[in-house]
Structures are given as structure tokens and as C-alpha cells.
Amino acid sequence: MPALSRDEVAHLARLSRLDLTPAELDHFGAQLDVILSAVARVAEVAAADVPPTTHAVPVVNVTRPDRRRPSLTQAEALAAAPAAENGRFRVPRILDEEEQ
Amino acid sequence: MSAAELTRSTAAELAGRIAAGDVSAVEVAAAHLDQIAATDDSLHAFLTVDADGALEAAGAVDARRAAGEPLGPLAGVPLALKDVFVTRGLPTTCGSRILQNWIPPYDATVTARLRQAGVVILGKTNMDEFAMGSSTENSAYGPTHNPWALDRVPGGSSGGSSAAVAAYQAPLAIGTDTGGSIRQPAAVTGIVGVKPTYGGVSRYGLVAFSSSLDQGGPFARTVLDAALLHATIGGHDPMDATSIDAPLPAVVSAARGELGGVEGLRVGVVRQLQGEGYQPGVQARFDEMVTLLTELGAQIVEVDCPHFGYGLAAYYLIAPSEASSNLARFDGMRYGLRTGDDGSSSVEQVMGRTREAGFGDEVKRRIMLGTYALSAGYYDAYYGQAQKVRTLIRRDFEAAYETADVLISPTTPTVAFRIGERSDDPVAMYQADLATLPSSLYGGPAMSLPAGLGDDDLPVGLQIMAPVQADERVYRVGAALEAALHERWGGRLLDRAPALAGVGRGAR
Numbered sequence: 296m297p298a299l300s301r302d303e304v305a306h307l308a309r310l311s312r313l314d315l316t317p318a319e320l321d322h323f324g325a326q327l328d329v330i331l332s333a334v335a336r337v338a339e340v341a342a343a344d345v346p347p348t349t350h351a352v353p354v355v356n357v358t359r360p361d362r363r364r365p366s367l368t369q370a371e372a373l374a375a376a377p378a379a380e381n382g383r384f385r386v387p388r389i390l391d392e393e394e395q
Numbered sequence: 396m397s398a399a400e401l402t403r404s405t406a407a408e409l410a411g412r413i414a415a416g417d418v419s420a421v422e423v424a425a426a427h428l429d430q431i432a433a434t435d436d437s438l439h440a441f442l443t444v445d446a447d448g449a450l451e452a453a454g455a456v457d458a459r460r461a462a463g464e465p466l467g468p469l470a471g472v473p474l475a476l477k478d479v480f481v482t483r484g485l486p487t488t489c490g491s492r493i494l495q496n497w498i499p500p501y502d503a504t505v506t507a508r509l510r511q512a513g514v515v516i517l518g519k520t521n522m523d524e525f526a527m528g529s530s531t532e533n534s535a536y537g538p539t540h541n542p543w544a545l546d547r548v549p550g551g552s553s554g555g556s557s558a559a560v561a562a563y564q565a566p567l568a569i570g571t572d573t574g575g576s577i578r579q580p581a582a583v584t585g586i587v588g589v590k591p592t593y594g595g596v597s598r599y600g601l602v603a604f605s606s607s608l609d610q611g612g613p614f615a616r617t618v619l620d621a622a623l624l625h626a627t628i629g630g631h632d633p634m635d636a637t638s639i640d641a642p643l644p645a646v647v648s649a650a651r652g653e654l655g656g657v658e659g660l661r662v663g664v665v666r667q668l669q670g671e672g673y674q675p676g677v678q679a680r681f682d683e684m685v686t687l688l689t690e691l692g693a694q695i696v697e698v699d700c701p702h703f704g705y706g707l708a709a710y711y712l713i714a715p716s717e718a719s720s721n722l723a724r725f726d727g728m729r730y731g732l733r734t735g736d737d738g739s740s741s742v743e744q745v746m747g748r749t750r751e752a753g754f755g756d757e758v759k760r761r762i763m764l765g766t767y768a769l770s771a772g773y774y775d776a777y778y779g780q781a782q783k784v785r786t787l788i789r790r791d792f793e794a795a796y797e798t799a800d801v802l803i804s805p806t807t808p809t810v811a812f813r814i815g816e817r818s819d820d821p822v823a824m825y826q827a828d829l830a831t832l833p834s835s836l837y838g839g840p841a842m843s844l845p846a847g848l849g850d851d852d853l854p855v856g857l858q859i860m861a862p863v864q865a866d867e868r869v870y871r872v873g874a875a876l877e878a879a880l881h882e883r884w885g886g887r888l889l890d891r892a893p894a895l896a897g898v899g900r901g902a903r
Contacts, residue, residue: 307763314747336708337780347782350607351593351838357636371500377733387742
């Protein structure tokens with residue numbers, strides 16, 4: 296079924312937040328095509344009436360008592376930040392230029 | 396005792412000698428640190444060696460012994476920890492540039508239980524980036540080499556851990572297994588590796604790749620050592636919502652033979668996991684194991700698992716889908732790399748540049764593959780269908796376990812391949828996990844046990860699989876076979892590995 300166009304690969308890269316180079320778009324595009332052709336085999340299995348398995352072992356919701364407990368200090372939380380200012384994470388502007 | 400005797404001892408022997416006062420934990424740690432210093436230039440098993448921390452932890456064990464405090468069964472035993480478990484105060488990179496020099500502010504539950512038990516953490520081991528790979532070639536810090544042949548891979552993704560144990564740098568190591576990443580490296584380096592039942596070992600502080608499949612577990616040179624480590628790290632953890640809230644299966648008793656051998660046990664040979672695609676040497680060792688099990692009194696039954704052939708396709712949809720979501724956290728905002736923040740670019744542009752610079756090829760491929768499989772319009776055909784196939788594979792297992800107590804197969808289709816041989820051919824690389832993927836999707840426990848030498852005189856593994864929460868069965872079968880094989884071989888398979896000191900230093 297696949298055969299990804301270059302535009303589709305570029306779109307996937309954008310959705311994945313990967314600023315790929317033109318050479319990577321070509322290289323990964325060809326490889327993704329091969330991988331998708333291989334995994335498309337799952338379609339050969341007749342499974343219309345089969346329920347999906349999401350987890351290996353059945354899982355139920357787990358809650359814990361809503362009590363205070365020790366956590367990271369502000370300094371610990373910020374210690375590995377690429378940029379911090381005034382005791383907060385400093386991040387680039389959130390809006391793109393056309394959105395401002 | 397000489398340093399060589401210490402590094403060749405089992406974990407159980409070392410713990411016994413430390414507890415008896417025959418040797419100090421500091422001497423044991425020093426002997427292993429020396430072995431790392433002497434061999435890791437050619438192997439590259441470790442990303443970080445924490446000599447000071449190891450000697451300090453060992454000193455604390457010696458002090459506790461001197462004070463007459465009771466010591467646990469692995470107190471003072473050195474261990475190599477896969478660099479995917481967070482360690483407070485010690486770098487954790489996951490083999491990725493995006494986490495270079497990151498020092499976590501907390502310990503994973505596995506890390507905390509090891510420290511609590513007095514296990515001495517020597518350092519953090521190399522791995523495929525974010526555990527995506529079967530060769531450890533996808534590490535941003537360069538490949539690890541197989542101690543049996545330095546031009547071969549040590550398996551992956553836990554290849555640093557398997558190489559460390561096989562090269563006597565540590566008697567124990569921790570790995571993680573998502574599709575075979577403990578069993579396959581164990582097989583190709585001639586050691587024991589176990590993927591516990593999913594949920595048997597806490598994932599808290601294990602940097603997530605595929606949350607519904609990831610599972611930490613032990614590497615060791617003997618079945619008993621693996622069981623002792625499994626019991627140390629396993630059991631319910633309230634910090635992991637998928638952790639099983641039930642007593643840990645009796646893995647240590649089983650490994651000691653206390654639950655019996657294989658006599659009368661029904662051992663299922665999976666028709667779909669042998670024959671075509673398996674190297675002649677791998678198939679021959681497997682056939683010998685079947686014969687040996689018969690001689691030991693097991694009852695061999697052939698089982699049919701018709702959907703196992705779809706395991707690889709289902710896995711390479713489910714795991715990348717979960718990965719594309721899990722790895723969204725690496726956005727260059729709170730920790731890790733940030734690239735291209737020039738003061739005028741938007742957060743989205745900075746994220747794109749950071750992830751482009753910080754992730755390697757396989758991680759990029761899988762994130763895009765997962766993003767595709769989860770997209771509107773493709774979801775039902777890919778991800779949804781893969782989850783249905785997962786149900787069919789689970790049903791295959793459940794049917795097989797009605798006629799068999801355990802299932803066996805070769806662990807891998809081939810012996811260790813050469814470094815570089817498959818590194819830019821993803822589908823060829825994925826074939827390495829053919830036999831291990833089904834039980835990952837099902838969630839049951841599985842062990843790889845050394846089964847002899849195959850093609851090119853390189854190690855072959857036997858995979859032993861059991862039902863969910865019946866982990867003791869893989870240890871029971873593993874221990875019985877190990878005893879018979881050691882008698883037949885006059886020692887361990889690993890005794891036949893070439894001496895590392897003799898193989899050129901600086902071969903990298």
C-alpha cells in the first residue's frame with residue numbers, strides 16, 4: 296500500500312518535530328517505504344471480530360491516597376534545564392510570527 | 396584470592412565469601428574495576444564507570460558486616476546497570492546525544508532496590524539509543540564489541556550489559572527487554588538473560604520506549620545468579636501503575652532445583668520458530684537441546700502457533716507508535732539538549748532543531764513510523780490491526796500452554812553478526828528479534844540459556860518461555876539444563892571464549 300511521497304515524508308517529519316535535512320527526507324523516505332511494506336502484513340490477518348490487546352497483562356486503574364509527600368525542590372527541578380531565569384524554565388516564544 | 400578468581404566467581408559465590416569475611420567487598424569491587432580498565436578500551440561496554448561510587452558502596456557493605464548487621468544475598472556483589480535506568484547523581488544518557496551529561500535528580504525503583512540490597516553499581520552500560528536496536532550500533536557514543544569476536548555485535552539493545560558480563564567486568568548486569576533486548580544479547584554472548592513477566596519488575600525510572608512492552612531484567616553467567624538478581628529487583632511497586640500486585644514467583648527456589656527438574660514436564664517445541672531462516676548451527680544446537688530434554692525425562696510436544704509469523708509486523712507498529720508518543724517529552728525545554736535557540740525562533744522551531752540534532756537515525760525512523768501508524772486514516776489499518784494481531788498471538792500462547800508447561804525455541808535465528816553488516820538496513824536488523832517478539836507481545840517470562848556454539852564457533856541461545864506469572868518455570872528448566880550441560884561440557888560455555896587480554900587492544 297505505501298509509497299510515500301516526499302511531501303508526505305516532510306509532513307511526517309513536521310508532525311514528529313524533526314527538522315530533517317533534504318538528504319534525510321530522501322533517505323528515510325525510502326527506508327520508511329520498505330518498513331511499511333513489511334509491517335503492512337498485519338492486514339493479511341482476518342481479525343474483524345477480534346478485540347485489541349493494549350497491554351500484555353490486564354491493567355486496571357490504580358489510585359493512591361491523596362497525601363503530600365516529598366518531591367523535587369525548585370533547584371533540583373531546574374538543575375538540568377537548558378535555560379532558567381528567575382527560578383523558572385526559560386523557553387522560546389510559544390507563538391509563530393503569523394500567530395502573534 | 397587472586398583478582399582473576401574474583402572476577403570469574405559467580406555472584407552467589409562472591410556474596411558468600413564477602414558475608415564470611417574471606418574477602419572484602421572493596422577488594423571485589425576493585426578487581427572488577429581493574430578488569431574494566433584492562434578490557435573496556437577494546438569492548439566499550441560502559442558509558443560511565445563510577446569507580447568512586449562503587450568503592451564507597453562496597454565500603455559501606457564491609458562496614459555493615461563489621462558491625463554485625465545482616466547482609467542480603469547479593470550484598471557487595473558488583474553490577475553493570477543499563478544506561479536507561481535513572482541514577483541520582485550519575486549520568487543517564489540512554490545512548491542518546493539528547494541526554495548527554497544529564498544527571499537525574501532521582502533513582503529508578505530498580506536502582507533504589509539494588510542500592511538497598513548492597514549491590515555495588517560499577518557504572519552505566521552502552522545501549523542502542525533509547526533501546527531501539529538489536530546490535531548496540533545505534534548508540535550515539537559508538538558500538539560495543541562482542542567479547543567472543545571483537546568485530547561482531549554483542550546484541551542489543553542491552554549490548555553493553557551483555558558484553559560486561561561475558562567479559563568478566565561484572566558478574567551481574569541489568570538490561571531491558573522490549574522485543575528481545577535482554578534475551579538476544581544474552582544468546583549471542585553466551586550468558587543467561589531473563590525477561591520477567593511484564594509488570595514483574597518496576598518501570599518507575601526506566602526511561603520509556605514502548606510502555607506496554609518494556610521490562611527490566613537480569614543478565615548473569617548462571618541461572619541461579621539471574622534468579623537472585625531477579626528476586627532483588629522484582630516485586631510490586633506502588634510507583635508503577637502496571638506493576639503486578641502479587642508475590643514474586645519463586646524464582647530462586649526454582650533455580651536451586653527445589654521445585655524439581657524437568658522430569659514429566661511438558662515442553663512444547665514451537666513449529667513456527669525453527670527451520671527456514673535459522674542458521675544450520677543454530678538449528679543443530681536447538682535439536683540437541685530437545686534431545687537432552689528428552690533424556691532428562693521431559694515430555695516433548697509439538698505446538699502450532701499460526702500467528703507468530705505476524706509478530707514482527709505487529710511489533711514494529713506497536714512499539715514505534717508508543718515510542719513516538721513517549722519520546723515527545725524530549726523537547727529541549729526542561730532537561731537535555733537544546734539547539735538553535737537564537738532568541739528569535741519559536742518553541743516549535745527550537746524543538747525541531749533540538750530533536751534533529753539530538754536523535755540518531757533509528758530513533759528518527761521509529762518516531763516517524765509511529766506518527767504515521769497513529770495518523771487519522773491509517774490508525775485502523777496499522778495500529779488498530781496490530782493490536783488485534785497481538786490478541787491472536789496471545790491466544791496462540793494460551794492454546795499452546797494447554798498442552799505444554801513451557802515452550803522452547805532458538806533465541807535468535809543467527810549467531811552474532813558483524814558490526815556494520817545490517818546497520819543501514821532496518822528490516823534485516825529487525826529479523827534478529829524474530830523468535831523473541833511473540834512472548835514480548837504476549838507478556839510472559841522468557842529466558843535465554845547458553846546452548847553451545849554454532850556457526851563460526853559463536854554462542855547460540857535456547858529460549859525458554861512460560862505463561863504469565865509462571866517465571867519460576869523458566870528457571871526450573873534453565874537450571875536443569877544448565878547442570879546437565881555443564882557436566883557434558885566440563886564447565887561453562889563461556890570458558891571457551893577467547894581470552895580478551897590476547898585480542899588486540901585498540902581494535903576499535
